[in-house]
Amino acid sequence: MLYSEQKHFDEIIAYLEKDKNVFIMGCEGCAQSSGSGGPEQVAEMKQKLTEAGKNVTGTRNCDFLCSKALVKSELRGRVEQLKAADAVLVLTCGVGIQAVAASINKPVYPGCNTVNLGGSRGEWEGTERCFECGQCLLYHTGGICPLTACTKSLVSGACGGANKGKCEISKDRDCGWELIYNRLKERGLLSRLDDMMKPLDHKKIMPRPEMMSLARYGLENPGKVTDKPAPPPAPAPAATPKAGAAPAGAPKPAANPPKEVK
Amino acid sequence: MSLQSKLESGQFAISCEFGPLKGTDTHEIKENIEVLKGKVDAANVTDQQSSVMRLSGLVTAALCVQGGLEPIFQVTCRDRNRIALQSDLLGAWVMGIKNVLALTGDLPALGDHPQAKGVFDLDSVTLLQAITSLNEGFDLSMNELKGKPDFFPGAVVKVESNTEASEELQIAKMRKKIAAGARFFQTQAVYDPVSFGKFMKRVEKFKTPVMVGIIPLKNAGFARFMNANVAGIRVPDDLIQQMAAAAKEDREKVGLQMAADLIKKMKPMCQGVHIMAIGWEKKVPEIMAMAGL
Ligand code: SF4
Ligand code: SF4
Numbered sequence: 001m002l003y004s005e006q007k008h009f010d011e012i013i014a015y016l017e018k019d020k021n022v023f024i025m026g027c028e029g030c031a032q033s034s035g036s037g038g039p040e041q042v043a044e045m046k047q048k049l050t051e052a053g054k055n056v057t058g059t060r061n062c063d064f065l066c067s068k069a070l071v072k073s074e075l076r077g078r079v080e081q082l083k084a085a086d087a088v089l090v091l092t093c094g095v096g097i098q099a100v101a102a103s104i105n106k107p108v109y110p111g112c113n114t115v116n117l118g119g120s121r122g123e124w125e126g127t128e129r130c131f132e133c134g135q136c137l138l139y140h141t142g143g144i145c146p147l148t149a150c151t152k153s154l155v156s157g158a159c160g161g162a163n164k165g166k167c168e169i170s171k172d173r174d175c176g177w178e179l180i181y182n183r184l185k186e187r188g189l190l191s192r193l194d195d196m197m198k199p200l201d202h203k204k205i206m207p208r209p210e211m212m213s214l215a216r217y218g219l220e221n222p223g224k225v226t227d228k229p230a231p232p233p234a235p236a237p238a239a240t241p242k243a244g245a246a247p248a249g250a251p252k253p254a255a256n257p258p259k260e261v262k
Numbered sequence: 263m264s265l266q267s268k269l270e271s272g273q274f275a276i277s278c279e280f281g282p283l284k285g286t287d288t289h290e291i292k293e294n295i296e297v298l299k300g301k302v303d304a305a306n307v308t309d310q311q312s313s314v315m316r317l318s319g320l321v322t323a324a325l326c327v328q329g330g331l332e333p334i335f336q337v338t339c340r341d342r343n344r345i346a347l348q349s350d351l352l353g354a355w356v357m358g359i360k361n362v363l364a365l366t367g368d369l370p371a372l373g374d375h376p377q378a379k380g381v382f383d384l385d386s387v388t389l390l391q392a393i394t395s396l397n398e399g400f401d402l403s404m405n406e407l408k409g410k411p412d413f414f415p416g417a418v419v420k421v422e423s424n425t426e427a428s429e430e431l432q433i434a435k436m437r438k439k440i441a442a443g444a445r446f447f448q449t450q451a452v453y454d455p456v457s458f459g460k461f462m463k464r465v466e467k468f469k470t471p472v473m474v475g476i477i478p479l480k481n482a483g484f485a486r487f488m489n490a491n492v493a494g495i496r497v498p499d500d501l502i503q504q505m506a507a508a509a510k511e512d513r514e515k516v517g518l519q520m521a522a523d524l525i526k527k528m529k530p531m532c533q534g535v536h537i538m539a540i541g542w543e544k545k546v547p548e549i550m551a552m553a554g555l
Contacts, residue, residue, distance in 0.1 A: 151369060152380060156387035156438060158431040159366045160420040160450065163493040165427065169369050181427035193434040196441060199344060199388040199402065 002066075002093035002130065004036045004112040012089065013052055015109045015139050019086035021055045023078075024111075025100060027065040027092035036112045037091030045091060045111065057084040065096030068128070071103040082106070094130030094138065094145055101143020102128065107187055108143045110136040116207045134204030140195045142183035147200075149176025155197040265304040265332060265361055266414040268534075269446050269471040275534035276555060277334060277448070277473060278546045279306030282317035291322055294543045295329035301547045304332040304361055306448070306536070310341060313373025320350055324357040334416065335359045338367030343383040344402055348392055355411035363416045363448065364389040364439075387435065387442045390415055394443035417444040419472075420494030421452050421461045433464060440470050448536040450494040451477035453501055455527040462531045473534035478521035478542060478549065481513055482506040518545060522552035529553075 016022060024042050031037030039061045046056045058081025062074040075082060082088070088104055090097045091111040101108035116132035129148035137146060137155060147153040151169045158177035161168030167175045184190050268275040280294050298305055305326060309319040323333035335354050337347065351362065366386045370378040384392060392402050399410040417439040423429035436447065452458045452474055465472065477495075479485050482505040485497040501520060508516040525535050535555075537546050 152366065152382045152385070154366065154382065154385045156385045157435040158428065159386075160418065160432065161368065161493050162428050163424065165425050168493060169371055175428070177431055178425060178427035181431055185427075190430075193431070194437060196438060197388070199384050199391070202383065 001033070001117070002030045002095065002114055002132065003117050004031055004034050004093045004114045006036045006041065006091065006112050007110065007136070009048060012109070012111055013049075016049075016054060016087060016089070019054075019107070021057050021084055021086045022049055023057050023082050023085035023088045023106075024049070024059040025065065025088060025090045025092070026059070026061040027063075027090075027096050028061050029064045029066065029092075029096075031065075031092040031096065031112065032061075034112075037096075041091055045089070049089075057081045065090070065092045066099055066128075068099040068103060071099055075104075094132070094136055095128045097136070097138050098128035098130070098143055098145055101138065101183075105187065107189055108138070110138040112136065113204075116205055131205065133200065135201055137197070140192050140197065141180045142187060142189055142192070144176065144180045144183055146176060146180065149174075149179055151176070153200075155200060157193065263303070264414075265334070266445075268303055272533070274529060274555075275304075275471070275473060276302045276537070276550065277304045277306060277534065278302050278537040278539060278543065279308060279334075279336075280539075280543045281308040281311045282319060282322040284314070284316045286317070288317075288325065291325055292329065295326055295331045297544045298546060299329060299331040301550065302331075302537075303534075304334050306334040306336055306363060306538075309336040309338045309365070309367070310373070313340065313368045313370050313375070313378075315373070315375055320354055320357070320359075323354065323359050327358040332361070333359055334361040334363050336363045336365060337389065338365045339382050339384045339386065339389055340367030340370065340380050341378075343381055344392065347384060347389060348396065348401055351393065351396055351413070352407075352411065355413065360412070361414045361416065362393055363418065364393060364444070365418060386417060387438050390417060390439055390442035390444055397443075414445060415443050416446040416448060418449065419447050419465075420450040421458055421475075422450070422454070422494050422496040424496075436465060436468065440468055444470065446471045446473065446533075448473045449475040450492075451475040451488075451538060452528065453495075453497045453524065455524065455531075457496075458528055459531055471533035473536040474525075474528045474532045475536045475538060476521050476524055476549075477538045477540060478545075479505050479517045480540075480542075481517075518542075518549050519552060521549050525549070525553040525555070 024045055026037040026042035028038060042059050042061055046059055049056055058078055060078055064070060087107040087109055089109050089111045090100050094114040097110045113134045113136045114130050114132045115134050130145060131147040133147055146155050151167050152159060162175035162178055165175055165178050167173040184192055265275055278298060283290055307319045307323040310316055319336060323335040326333035364386050370376060370380045393413050393415045395402055396411055397413055399407050419436045420432055423432055447470060482502050485502045485505060488495045489497055537549060539546055
């Protein structure tokens with residue numbers, strides 16, 4: 001099981017700043033049981049986006065979005081709605097979002113953060129992998145996870161180590177950042193390369209204490225355990241504006257209130 | 263004159279680099295300091311280069327300060343998290359170290375402790391953000407510092423890329439590094455003035471000084487090895503031929519002369535030179551003299 005929770009609506013609406021027409025996808029696997037991307041949440045999201053002035057061209061709930069082989073067939077009959085969309089918002093785990101991004105030639109945005117449960121990595125065998133970082137960055141990287149695709153989990157772009165498209169670690173491993181570059185280029189999103197990322201929040205990457213060894217915790221605390229972690233902390237947009245637009249010197253006291261990162 | 267004043271006043275600056283040794287014997291370091299001080303503007307002190315464990319770069323850079331050679335303290339994100347990085351940076355300032363070069367770092371798997379955990383809590387860009395923040399008197403969590411540094415932060419860029427993606431990613435990252443606070447760049451070794459010229463055309467608009475990297479060739483095998491194994495280095499065939507054709511006893515001279523010629527050709531295109539002599543540190547003054555610096 002990959003547990004996910006919806007991103008704060010402010011972050012989602014910021015992703016869609018330049019996109020009027022949106023297609024929403026949800027998943028009836030883990031995302032539905034997480035309460036982040038089932039039919040109910042997709043319908044709610046449609047309503048919220050409509051209220052915010054967006055045109056939702058269509059929605060689709062699939063079984064197991066993490067299975068890339070199914071993504072395309074599940075979308076049969078929705079081609080026109082998809083074509084009409086400027087972007088696709090996906091409410092599911094990082095694997096599912098990456099599977100959709102790999103299958104549809106449109107900008108694909110994450111609507112959820114995948115939370116670390118301390119062990120489970122999902123069942124999907126493919127190139128898409130999720131580290132459960134709790135601060136999904138796929139918007140900035142064309143739907144390819146920089147934490148798993150790049151050997152050093154770099155969020156600010158490639159190191160200088162790639163040689164002929166392969167990572168410095170091995171001639172068999174593609175440089176994840178070159179994959180990201182090629183994807184962004186193909187989708188006309190190269191300006192995302194200038195998004196300034198904040199240092200990763202490793203507190204979110206560690207499994208939450210209450211999620212560690214859930215079964216044992218449950219045995220020791222009958223009645224107390226739920227399979228949901230504590231509510232998500234206040235949103236912290238993962239990135240500040242473009243490199244060019246930002247004044248030299250990144251974190252400014254005003255933009256980054258004291259003690260935000262603990 | 264400090265490296266910062268030189269680069270900021272538009273004068274051609276010269277740096278070189280050496281790595282601390284494995285162990286506590288500091289003789290070599292002290293000899294290098296004696297040979298280089300008063301000759302180069304600053305010397306990079308590498309940080310566990312190629313992921314090989316050695317004496318601390320912070321301590322070596324402090325020895326440079328004591329010996330009268332201005333250091334450029336190289337800091338990688340491989341071995342320390344943001345707490346240790348910021349702490350070492352504050353320590354560096356206290357020891358009189360002004361220049362910091364922010365690097366992501368190689369993977370531990372490439373070095374002599376391949377079992378080590380690569381940290382990469384920050385990367386070169388977020389490390390520059392941290393340095394900028396310290397300069398402004400705050401740590402990364404925006405806690406106020408009691409006494410703040412005033413570092414002159416730099417970064418690296420590679421000139422030769424062998425895919426379009428790699429080249430564009432380098433330029434994009436250079437732009438990000440500047441936005442995060444980098445005020446000068448050193449490049450990976452360059453052997454082709456034509457491609458360096460093209461690169462400089464692209465980055466001219468950033469208006470940030472670039473110091474071209476030079477590694478003197480020792481022999482043809484060394485050049486072929488770098489071509490095959492070091493990302494961002496491309497030694498053209500004619501230079502390899504020249505090295506191969508030189509008699510054994512002339513090789514050193516040919517290699518040094520070649521480095522000096524490259525400096526002469528590229529000097530008009532950039533703001534400084536960074537000589538990475540790899541074991542030939544004591545010959546740096548000779549290369550400089552040959553290049554008319
Ligand atoms: S950025 Fe990667 S690790 Fe983080 S939630 Fe998204 S897919 Fe998962
Ligand atoms: S070569 Fe590419 S994949 Fe490998 S660590 Fe560097 S940026 Fe990441």
